[in-house]
Amino acid sequence: MISSDLDKMFNPRSVAVIGAKQIDPKTPYLGMFGSLQQYGFKGRMYPINTKLTEVNGVKAYSDLSQLPEPVDLVIVSVPAPYVPEVLRDCAGTGNTRIHIFTAGFKETGEPRALALQKEIETIALQHHLKVVGPNCMGICVPEIRLGTWNNPVEKVGPVSFISQSGGHAQDFSNYASKLGVGFCKIVSYGNALTLDSTNFLEYFAQDPKTRIIAMYLEGVADSRKLFTLVREINKIKPVIILKGGLTEAGKKAVASHTGSLAGQEQFWNAFFRQTGAIRAYSLEEMAHTTLAMLHLQPPRGRGVTVMGTGGGIVVAASDVCSRAGLELPPFSKTMQKALRKFVPEAGNMIKNPLDAQPIIMEPEQLMPETLDMIYDAPDLNMVILSLHMDWIGPVATPRLTAAIKTLFPAHLKDKPFVVCWRQTRNDPEMEMVCRKMESELLDAGIPVYRNFEHAADSLSRLSGYHEFLAKQKSFMAGSAETSEMRLAS
Numbered sequence: 001m002i003s004s005d006l007d008k009m010f011n012p013r014s015v016a017v018i019g020a021k022q023i024d025p026k027t028p029y030l031g032m033f034g035s036l037q038q039y040g041f042k043g044r045m046y047p048i049n050t051k052l053t054e055v056n057g058v059k060a061y062s063d064l065s066q067l068p069e070p071v072d073l074v075i076v077s078v079p080a081p082y083v084p085e086v087l088r089d090c091a092g093t094g095n096t097r098i099h100i101f102t103a104g105f106k107e108t109g110e111p112r113a114l115a116l117q118k119e120i121e122t123i124a125l126q127h128h129l130k131v132v133g134p135n136c137m138g139i140c141v142p143e144i145r146l147g148t149w150n151n152p153v154e155k156v157g158p159v160s161f162i163s164q165s166g167g168h169a170q171d172f173s174n175y176a177s178k179l180g181v182g183f184c185k186i187v188s189y190g191n192a193l194t195l196d197s198t199n200f201l202e203y204f205a206q207d208p209k210t211r212i213i214a215m216y217l218e219g220v221a222d223s224r225k226l227f228t229l230v231r232e233i234n235k236i237k238p239v240i241i242l243k244g245g246l247t248e249a250g251k252k253a254v255a256s257h258t259g260s261l262a263g264q265e266q267f268w269n270a271f272f273r274q275t276g277a278i279r280a281y282s283l284e285e286m287a288h289t290t291l292a293m294l295h296l297q298p299p300r301g302r303g304v305t306v307m308g309t310g311g312g313i314v315v316a317a318s319d320v321c322s323r324a325g326l327e328l329p330p331f332s333k334t335m336q337k338a339l340r341k342f343v344p345e346a347g348n349m350i351k352n353p354l355d356a357q358p359i360i361m362e363p364e365q366l367m368p369e370t371l372d373m374i375y376d377a378p379d380l381n382m383v384i385l386s387l388h389m390d391w392i393g394p395v396a397t398p399r400l401t402a403a404i405k406t407l408f409p410a411h412l413k414d415k416p417f418v419v420c421w422r423q424t425r426n427d428p429e430m431e432m433v434c435r436k437m438e439s440e441l442l443d444a445g446i447p448v449y450r451n452f453e454h455a456a457d458s459l460s461r462l463s464g465y466h467e468f469l470a471k472q473k474s475f476m477a478g479s480a481e482t483s484e485m486r487l488a489s
Contacts, residue, residue, distance in 0.1 A: 012072035019077035020047030040145040064093040080104035091127035100133035136190025137166030157182015158211035176287035180442035231275040240278040276468035292458040296416035298466040301381040306353035308386035324456040329379040363403035371411035383417035418447040420455040
């Protein structure tokens with residue numbers, strides 16, 4: 001039943017906003033109803049306000065009983081003391097799917113607010129209400145233009161995000177969208193009155209439009225259920241998790257944010273190890289990892305080739321890759337001999353990392369053979385192309401961009417590769433050139449990072465996820481073989 005209700009909440013044809021207000025030009029936030037209007041929600045919208053006859057040009061109603069129909073989703077934006085009465089009205093009018101934006105409940109820790117939380121919980125359970133919140137931004141679905149905050153993300157894609165924090169829901173989706181990541185569904189669920197992370201996780205697991213699931217968690221009502229779900233879902237759809245509140249300071253912050261119990265770090269270490277969920281330590285890391293998971297094929301190992309410019313950055317790359325758990329296999333003698341034919345000895349290293357400015361500056365002529373050699377080497381499983389854009393310049397960049405888009409996929413085939421770039425001079429023109437290159441590559445589905453560490457860490461997480469899957473398949477195959485032998489004997 002919850003799945004059916006969630007389907008209507010994430011795909012509503014009609015929405016009512018209780019406490020809808022006129023847009024105030026003096027404040028930056030448009031309000032729940034104003035945000036829906038600005039985003040262009042495709043369904044029917046009903047503002048409810050006891051003091052207004054219209055809201056932002058739309059006819060307003062005094063209460064739910066005056067609406068021409070029960071709606072698929074009710075959004076509640078009234079002061080906390082009025083929420084119990086609103087929930088009773090929802091139940092009495094057959095409106096059982098609710099998002100409570102209102103804060104001022106258990107997250108405050110105040111006795112009065114705790115009692116209010118208990119009261120709305122009793123009402124919700126008694127009347128079988130499906131509640132997102134309270135104290136949250138609710139649901140965003142770019143495809144149908146459903147969103148309750150200012151300027152939600154535009155790009156539609158296969159990533160769904162479950163966030164206990166409304167601010168993180170906005171920040172992660174905004175940051176990831178700059179990397180070309182498109183979103184299917186986003187939910188901020190706050191205090192988790194009747195719907196918790198596990199409910200949304202189950203729903204996204206069955207959602208055919210969701211291919212990758214990202215999560216920001218503070219506390220979990222049923223950690224055993226979360227463990228079981230993630231362990232199974234992660235085999236089919238990658239689950240990337242940022243867990244907040246593991247330090248003592250973080251635990252205190254979580255308690256005052258959503259009123260959740262954060263949990264012990266030892267438990268979560270074991271959780272990630274046993275479920276294979278991909279762990280992130282920041283929203284940025286989660287976005288970078290999502291980008292890699294979205295576009296890259298499974299690597300055959302942890303051996304990475306670094307193609308770059310500048311001896312110092314090449315040495316630094318070696319250290320970064322080592323810390324990230326990646327390997328830098330040396331090029332074979334045969335490969336070094338072949339590279340030396342067109343890479344001058346002076347100022348260029350050819351052992352891996354490959355410090356090869358000539359290849360980057362003459363990509364049409366020199367890159368195909370180089371990439372073919374990398375593809376043919378069984379221990380070179382991935383490639384990081386590290387570009388010092390000040391050394392490449394505005395004239396050569398368009399040619400290089402075109403070469404990366406065409407030559408790398410054609411010659412590396414199923415071997416994953418990413419691009420990272422840096423530009424340090426105070427040169428506004430070159431910075432614009434770099435951003436244009438980045439945009440073109442991201443539009444082509446090529447992961448691009450502005451930091452070598454981000455590129456290496458993302459490839460490491462990609463490798464770790466597929467290594468876990470391979471171990472699980474091997475274990476299952478071994479178990480099946482053992483069972484067959486026992487039956488045969």
